[in-house]
Amino acid sequence: MKTLAIYLMCGAATPKLAEAAVEGGADIVELGFPFSDPLADGPVIRRAGERALDEGMRTAACLECLAATRRRVEVPLIPMTYASLLEAYGYDRFATAAAEAGATSLIVADLPVDAEPGLRRVQLVAPTSTDERIALAAERTDGWLYLVTVTGTTGARGDLSPALRTLVERARDLTGLPLYAGFGISTPEQAAAAAAIADGVVVGSRAVEVAADGPAALREYVASLREAVDSAPLVSS
Amino acid sequence: MLHTGAHKLNNALGQALLARRLGKRRIVAETGAGQHGVATATVCARFGFECVVYMGAEDMIRQAPNVERMGLLGAEVRPVEFGTQTLKEATSEAIRDWITNVETTHYLIGSCVGPAPYPEIVRELQAVIGREAREQILAAEGRLPEVAIACVGGGSNAIGLFAGFLDDAEVRLVGVEAVGAASLGAGRAGVLHGSRSSLLVDDDGQVLDAHSISAGLDYPGVGPEHAFLRDSGRAEYVGASDEEALASFRRLAATEGIIPALEPSHALAKALELQEDLVLVCLSGRGDKDLSAVLSR
Ligand SMILES: Cc1ncc(COP(=O)(O)O)c(C=O)c1O
Numbered sequence: 001m002k003t004l005a006i007y008l009m010c011g012a013a014t015p016k017l018a019e020a021a022v023e024g025g026a027d028i029v030e031l032g033f034p035f036s037d038p039l040a041d042g043p044v045i046r047r048a049g050e051r052a053l054d055e056g057m058r059t060a061a062c063l064e065c066l067a068a069t070r071r072r073v074e075v076p077l078i079p080m081t082y083a084s085l086l087e088a089y090g091y092d093r094f095a096t097a098a099a100e101a102g103a104t105s106l107i108v109a110d111l112p113v114d115a116e117p118g119l120r121r122v123q124l125v126a127p128t129s130t131d132e133r134i135a136l137a138a139e140r141t142d143g144w145l146y147l148v149t150v151t152g153t154t155g156a157r158g159d160l161s162p163a164l165r166t167l168v169e170r171a172r173d174l175t176g177l178p179l180y181a182g183f184g185i186s187t188p189e190q191a192a193a194a195a196a197i198a199d200g201v202v203v204g205s206r207a208v209e210v211a212a213d214g215p216a217a218l219r220e221y222v223a224s225l226r227e228a229v230d231s232a233p234l235v236s237s
Numbered sequence: 238m239l240h241t242g243a244h245k246l247n248n249a250l251g252q253a254l255l256a257r258r259l260g261k262r263r264i265v266a267e268t269g270a271g272q273h274g275v276a277t278a279t280v281c282a283r284f285g286f287e288c289v290v291y292m293g294a295e296d297m298i299r300q301a302p303n304v305e306r307m308g309l310l311g312a313e314v315r316p317v318e319f320g321t322q323t324l325k326e327a328t329s330e331a332i333r334d335w336i337t338n339v340e341t342t343h344y345l346i347g348s349c350v351g352p353a354p355y356p357e358i359v360r361e362l363q364a365v366i367g368r369e370a371r372e373q374i375l376a377a378e379g380r381l382p383e384v385a386i387a388c389v390g391g392g393s394n395a396i397g398l399f400a401g402f403l404d405d406a407e408v409r410l411v412g413v414e415a416v417g418a419a420s421l422g423a424g425r426a427g428v429l430h431g432s433r434s435s436l437l438v439d440d441d442g443q444v445l446d447a448h449s450i451s452a453g454l455d456y457p458g459v460g461p462e463h464a465f466l467r468d469s470g471r472a473e474y475v476g477a478s479d480e481e482a483l484a485s486f487r488r489l490a491a492t493e494g495i496i497p498a499l500e501p502s503h504a505l506a507k508a509l510e511l512q513e514d515l516v517l518v519c520l521s522g523r524g525d526k527d528l529s530a531v532l533s534r
Binding site for chain 1 (some may be wrong): 332
């Protein structure tokens with residue numbers, strides 16, 4: 001089966017939203033710990049982060065949100081954030097606190113693969129990554145490799161990026177690990193097309209938008225993605 | 238092209254040559270005071286590149302003449318209307334544009350900040366300041382200065398000046414920050430715009446707003462090499478207030494007939510307090526752009 005990962009920004013409603021996403025069929029939930037300067041994010045997640053910070057979602061509150069979410073769901077939970085938060089909290093201390101609160105792994109968008117090698121995390125690679133870089137990311141990554149389908153930031157796009165196929169092919173030659181595609185995937189059609197090439201998909205910006213309409217809307221949206229992803233042929237490339 | 242009015246041109250010209258070598262014909266840049274934007278727009282006009290400059294909406298008001306200058310030079314100035322609406326957000330937006338259009342676009346960063354290897358590229362291109370200043374002061378005075386002092390925003394004019402004297406252990410190197418943007422004086426380790434350096438961040442690592450009358454110093458980060466020079470003790474960093482900068486601005490104009498930019502006015506203010514006899518100040522730009530800000534105070 002192909003994997004479906006859903007990204008949500010930490011906030012008061014997030015534990016319930018995560019539960020709804022899992023009911024809709026999410027296999028993994030990524031939890032955004034907001035940062036003041038989210039370079040890798042487009043307008044939707046940037047604004048969600050600004051709102052979350054205004055509501056006081058600092059590191060301690062995000063860890064509590066993670067723990068509260070863990071009490072409701074059993075799927076892997078992966079905090080996604082930026083290095084400045086870990087720099088302030090302490091890299092090891094952050095990893096320990098997140099694991100104690102129920103995190104399965106971590107994603108740090110602006111930490112290059114060769115920085116902080118002791119910090120176990122899911123590594124990201126992009127269409128611009130060299131083979132050497134992809135190989136290193138695969139060697140260091142925690143369980144799966146995050147394929148950024150586009151050059152650019154998070155946010156919905158009109159079409160699935162044509163760069164994804166080549167990136168999957170290059171990564172397949174270098175590693176046997178699962179490859180999940182994210183950035184720019186928002187519709188069930190795009191999710192199906194991406195799942196036909198990669199081993200899973202990550203949906204962020206659109207999920208964050210739908211989450212603003214509450215758990216029921218999110219459950220329904222995630223279910224539509226689930227159905228699309230399951231319709232993708234099992235044997236890829 | 239020196240009419241662009243600041244040291245920013247040294248870097249813009251060098252990076253434009255790099256862009257041409259890379260086969261890129263579209264340039265994006267960020268600007269605070271507008272000086273780097275003007276320098277970038279100028280070299281883009283000269284090289285026939287498309288040019289997009291991101292600028293905080295607040296800075297566009299503070300530095301209106303430079304917005305018009307960039308327009309005349311054929312650049313598109315895109316206002317950045319979220320967050321602090323200053324250099325920090327303009328830099329983020331320029332980087333987002335760059336990573337989206339990286340096939341065709343070179344990011345012409347304006348200071349010795351950003352992801353590697355930008356801090357080194359910018360230092361090398363600005364090192365001409367230190368090289369020439371060293372030669373000139375040896376020719377004029379027959380000895381090295383006792384102190385070399387420069388203002389520090391992102392730190393490019395300072396690192397360029399310091400580069401000429403790093404190996405001269407007897408030359409004191411002093412960087413002057415705006416007190417409200419003292420990334421080195423009041424900062425701690427953090428990661429912003431792709432580099433780890435000393436930043437104005439809170440206990441959670443969230444980046445704080447910087448405040449300075451001078452748009453060019455209004456940045457909560459600083460080039461990582463300055464953090465290194467601070468920690469190694471080779472350079473010292475001090476702060477100057479808005480009022481001190483304004484007073485030196487007026488004093489240099491009245492006593493020397495030179496209208497300095499507000500940024501190096503911070504360095505001038507601290508140079509006046511030094512005990513040494515032979516002090517080399519980097520006058521990184523001229524003050525036409527700041528007249529309305531100064532006269533309105
Ligand atoms: C005249 C002048 N000096 C200094 C600066 C600060 O930049 P840096 O610290 O990179 O030299 C600026 C920035 O706009 C400037 O216009």
